[in-house]
Amino acid sequence: MKARVQYARPSPYYTERDEYEGPIPTGSGTTTDDTYNDFAEEEYTPQLDYKEVRCRVLHLIPYGRYTCTHGFMVDSRCDFTCRPGYRIEGEHSQTCQPNGFWSGAHPVCSDTDPPKIKCPPSRLKVAEPGKLTAMVTWDRPTATDTADKSLEIILVGQEPGTDFKEGASIIRYKVYDQARNRAACKFIVRVEVRRCPELSAPMHGFLTCSSDGNNYGATCEYHCDGGYELKGTASRVCQFSRNWGGVAAECVPMEIKTDVKTTAALLDQFYGKRRLLIMSAPNISDPDYQLQNIMIQKSDCGLDLRHVTVIELLGSQPRETGRIKESLLAPEVIEGLRQVFRISRFYFSMVLLDKLGMDRERFITPMASDELFSYIDNFLLDEEERERLELHRDFCD
Structure with missing residues (x-):
């Protein structure tokens, strides 16, 4: 007679259920169930082949161990660790379980460490004489990263070695590693244009300046309106010290020589400078003359702004007179x-007459000042004269 004995696995360290099959042991006398059980437990315990449980080999994680x-x-x-510059994402460790599987999920090493970049120091550049910009250069910054050797550096702003305008310009650099971690730095490029105080135009004159008018190296020239002559330095230059060279010039009334003996000598003094x-x-008591003379006296300032000189020819020979204000003309000049x-x-x-001595308009009746000025402004003034007239229009009020 055979008995089948089955043993449950005593612990998780063994594989499958172990079975034993063999003859029922015999002894003297009749064997009861109890004696069988005792005999089976004490004398016939089978020798079992136990196997240890192992988990599968863990895969290496990229950039870690x-x-x-x-x-x-x-x-x-x-326990998992990552290379410098990388960080564990997920479980930091896994344990082999009795069922032969590892606990938790397999972690990964992620690059979360941003790169490092250092910009050059901020810098100041002074513009050269006569210029409003300056060329500024610097060395391109370098970047490092604990994980990557190949880094993408991006310039945000103007390129080095180019002309920068006056004022401050912010230059930024950005760098990305392969995991798109970002770092940035910035510095300031400042261009200084040294300037002198703005010059004032002389009374009855104006200025023409090179470059920006008052920057280092700029030259300003003095000019006088028609009927005025320059007294003093004709031009001044803005120095590095922010001071103007020379002294301010003045525009003084031109000296009209009325004692000349020819008409040409008189007119040459006004050529290109004044209108006439x-x-x-017929005589000083002529009503049209008296009316016109009153209007001219009231508009003397406006005529001067428009560079107009009045010449009066009165009477007939031999008592004929000619004058410019109070200065008398020679008879041959009048004729x-x-x-x-x-x-x-x-x-x-x-x-x-215009400034070139050309006959531009004739009047046989008195002209109001506004009408006379309107004609001069519209037909005889050039663009620059109109601009200066607008600037000084209130001067006669």
Whole structure:
């Protein structure tokens, strides 16, 4: 007779259920169930073949490693570490379980350490004479990273070795590693344009300046309106010290020589400088002359702003007179003016000449100041004269 004895696995360290099959032991006398059980337990315990449980070999994680306490046996714990510049994402360790599987999920090493970059120091550059910009250069910054050797460096701003305008410009650099971790730095490029105080135009004159007008190296030249002459330095230069060279010039009334003996000598003094308004009348008591003379006296400032000089021719020979303000003209000059511009002695008239001495308009009746000024402004002034007139229009109020 055979008996089948089955043993349950005593612990998780063994594989599968172990079975034993063999003859029922015999003895003297009749064997009862109790004696069988005692005999089976005490004398016929089978020799079982036990196998240890092991977990599978863990895969290495990229950019990391692990160490285990007891290899891949049950209850062995494996701890994960990453290379410098990387960080564990997930479980930091796994334990071999009795069922032959590792606890938790397999971790990964992620690059979370941003790169490092250092910008050059901020810098100041002074613009050269006559310039409003300056060329600024610097060395391209370098970047390092604990994980990557190949880094992408991006410039945000103007390139080195180019001209920078006056003022401050912010230059930024950004760098990314392969995991798109970002670092940045910045510095300031400042361009200084040294400037002198702005010069004031002289009374009855104006300035023309090079470059930006008052920057280091700029040259300003003085000019006078028609009928005025320059007294002093003709030009000044802005120095590095922010001071102007030379002294300010003035525009003084031109000295009109009325004692000349020819008409040409008189007119040459006004050529390119002043316009002439020649007013003629049979005598000083002529009503048209008196009315026009009153209007001219009231508008003397406006005529001066428009560079107009008035010449009066009054009466007939031998008591004929000609004058510019209070200065009298020679008889031969008076006759020459009448001949050149065909001015009659027998009725009131006015002739308006431009700065080149050309006859531009004639009037046989008195003209109001506004009408006369309107004609001059619209037909005789150039663009620069109109601009200066607008600047000084309130001067006569």
